[in-house]
Amino acid sequence: MILLGHSHGGFVAQYVALRHPERLPGLVLYESAPVTGPEHMAEAAAGVGDFVRRNEGNPELPAVLAGLQAAGAARDDEGITAALRDLLPAYVAHYWEREDEFKELRTTLTCTYISSADADGTPDTIDDRAALPALTVPALVLVGHYDIPCGPRWAGELHALIPGSRLVELADSGHLGHIEEPAAFAAAVRDFTTSLPA
Structure with missing residues (x-):
């Protein structure tokens, strides 16, 4: 299957792609980032500003x-x-x-709470920057220009780290491009998926 991970789901998708690349013909990292923790929070704070x-x-x-x-x-x-x-x-x-x-x-809308801490309360941070250059799965990195939690800076880093990845920025979207610019979102995903080997 082609795996699409949005926001926190992007970290899950990266985890799967790095550990089981043979299972994925393609990967879409949508509003994701290579890292969590203080650096990620500082960038989000700038976005809030x-x-x-x-x-x-x-x-x-x-x-x-x-x-x-x-x-x-x-x-x-x-x-x-x-x-x-x-x-x-x-x-x-x-x-x-x-x-x-x-x-x-x-x-x-309804949401499910996901803790960012381990069972003992220690912050559970993610930093895939050292691992992503070895990713072999074809990848699309998709981001909204106005996204706050996982914006263009992180999309640019993912694109730079993942060999051969594609980067698409939705000019009039925040964190929810699939409902803000559904046609552009669908076109980006369709163009990527149809370009993959059969």
Whole structure:
């Protein structure tokens, strides 16, 4: 199968591709990164700063920022769902310009909490940068220009690290390009998958 991993799923997909390349004819790393931990969080914080500057003066901005804070403190499905509903505008490139399209998603989405810590509470960080140059699976790296958690910097690093990879940036997307620019997203995935050996 061709494995597509989105966001945290990208780390899972990288894990599988690095350990079982014979099982995958292709790999799509969508809004992913090669590393988690402090460096990743610092880059996300810079992305939040850009989001705040682009939306300065919006009366809903404080609630979105409160959602970002709450997401970091969430420890169960209910907590992370409430936080992500609040912060959804930060995950969409132009949320308030397209609010009618996304408001139902915002009120109905549900999420599953995934801990970033080991069983003993130690942060479980990922750093695949040393391993990715040995990846043999054909790969597409797909990213939204306005993505905050796994933005263009990380897509560029993945592309540089993975031999022969393709890089596609969705110009008007944040973290959810498959619903923000569905035609461009589908075209990028289709073009990649149809180029793979039969």
